[in-house]
Amino acid sequence: MILVTGATGTIGTEVVRILAERGERVRAMTRNPQGARLPAELVQAVQADYGNRDSLDAAVAGADAVFLLNAPGPWIEQHDLAMLDAVRSHGVGRVVKLSAIGTGENTGLRVGAWHLPGERALHQGEAAWTVLRPSSFATNTLHWASLIRSGQPVPNPTGDGAQGVIDPRDVAEVAVAALTTPDHAGRTYTLTGPELLSLPDQVDVLRKVLGRPIEIVDVPLDVVKQQLIAAGRDPEFAEGAVHGQRFIAEGGNARLTGDVTAVLGRAARTYATWAGDHRDTFGV
Template identity: 40%
Template sequence: MILVTGATGTVGREVVRRLPSDLAIRVMARDPARVTGASATAEIVQADYGDPQSLVRALCGVSAAFLVTSRVGDDDARFIQTARSAGVRRVVKLSAAAVADRRADDLITRWQRDNEDLLRGSGMEWTLLRPRSFMSNALSWAASIRTQDAVPALYGSSANSCVDPRDIADVAVRALTEEGHAGRTHMLTGPEAITALEQTAQLAELLGRPLRFEELGSEQARTALRRRYPHDLAEALLESAERQREGGKARVEGTVPALLGRPAGSFRGWARDHLSAFASL
């Protein structure tokens, strides 16, 4: 039995869609009604990291699990402890590329480092997926593109080797269903480092209309982030943007093509497949 957590999130829902229907699959979600793309044979269960008994039920009989957490706190610790007690053999964890950057010391990166350490010390087989920023982060511009033909962002000329979430999901499925990934850390990037200015130009070309890039100042960005996130998380995201400005997110890795036997997906390809999100109202 394979358990998929984070099944309604950006990567988890793609993992659910890609797992072979002839395997025993259990899908875990806080709100099962939001799960899409699961095979007719998949079991969908309601569970929450903060509810220990629901985790016990979700992990009963599971041999391999895809672990995704998003709330800074003890969710990983609860899951790992319960999984070990339930006899889970293999855990594939979605982490972050920043963990490998010694200059990164923000709240989110420290939390992910601690979580990786917990998994490595659990006694279970582990595989760590460390993706660079998701190409789907560009969806945060969708409303302003639809209504104002504008892309507001920090540091428009700084490059990020962002990755298609579908590539992350393809690697996750390999790690869950194949041998040879235990004890390995997979750094996942797209095929090139691309700037927000370049992304804006590509979106404009695909949409067939001009878009303007609006460079945000640091305080403008801070104000915008604090509308959406608690103070510590907003500051962590600003620190992350500063590392990108300094070139810390431009390195391209060959892991995706090496594991999947094909080129990593480009931003243009991702944008083409999600263009309706940016179309004018």
Template identity: 55%
Template sequence: MVDMILVTGATGTIGSEVVRQLAARGEKVRALTRDPAGAQVPPGVETAPGHHRDRASVAAAMAGAQAAFLVGVFGPDDAEHDRGLVEAAKAAGVRRIVKLGAIGTGDPRLGRFGTWHLHGEEAVRASGLEWTILRPSAFASNTLSWAAAVREGIPAPNMMGAGKQGVVDPRDVAGVATAALLDPRHAGRTYTLTGPETLSAHEQAAVLAEVLARPVPLHDLTPEERREQLLASGLNETYADGLLVTARFIHEGGNDVVTGDVEEVLGRPARTYREWAEDHKGAFA
């Protein structure tokens, strides 16, 4: 047992599940969140106010922690804050860190998007601490963005064309993070986390249609439509253009990758997209 584990990004897709899994094991957990009063965390979990871009709040939350789960990149302007999380952990005496990154980090075909996590990864490796880096593929939960369209019976937007990805269940990513936070045997490892198969968006839609027993049609967006939707969602042009490069990379097969890292760490096969869909079909009802 580690005396105290800090989880940043504690209300996000992966962070919230890391908090849940650690708490279920009886670990002492502190959740960094911008809204401690509104955060839904398991009983016994501490909350600390703060944000990865607010260095003082991060430093305060790190105090007394022996391990930390670091989520610091949400866009192209976060590299400095990604490094800052590592620096704050080291200054606070944290001895073990697990960084959440992304598959393809460092691949030149991804352009600037492929560099977003590089600065943080370099800081992690140079920290002198026990470290583990996680590079997950596309989350199964990304298809929750289709839920409104599915409920309305209209085609959901497909941003990624026909490219296949090793779609991974967020619960498996969190499971690997939890193992790395608790077990020093994962120190010095970089894990690329995927599901057991690669699937295109249309193949995911077909699985979801079987689970829901109703059609799940998709509308394949043109590059122009993708950019328009990204900008309309509030993203700046740099972020939108980076995501368009990613979409092209996926469409051309760059993310058609399966690894055995989830099974190596967890001692069981990675969950399938169908398993995720069965467990979350209520979100589409």
């Protein structure tokens, strides 16, 4: 039995789908099983919240492996540690944690600080572990869809800063490999797509795939910060977000690795492939 946390989100949905297609026994954790769209005949849904330790015990009981994913935010440390405590109590044999690129490096990025305690706790635990540190998800560009559909420009806070944009389906396939075989125990993988792409590069791909013009408008980082504060985010969060955007703009995340190929035995999917598979969402 494999427990998939974050089972209704970007990566977890794909992990559940692939495991179910392979005939694995899957338990999908969500706070709201009634609202979750899960393949019910193949997957057992379990209601649990990281903030409720008893619910984590119920979710973990009888599981052989756990896919550990947290929504981004400062709660990641507390949630990871709560789940790993439940893992220890129930003697779960294997944990695959979704972390983020750059974790453990001296970047000052907030997301790395959120994930590091969970990674360290995994190293100290009894369960076999694998850590996945993906780069920027292709799905992050879905938030441009309504702008593109209505002919508005895409905002660019990161200039020509490039990233190894990765298809979430590849992250999920690597997770499934690590969850279902012992081959990846004790490994930390930095997962990237096959090419470095700036935001204008991604827009260029979308122009070609959609066959329509898309404008880009540069947005200075101090404006991004003010927009976040105006939208109700606290100033510290806004400062952290802008720090991350500046890091990308300055080329800090311009990294490619061969880890997807090493695990899956094939090249990582391109952003163009992802965009082609999501044309409908962008209104074509």
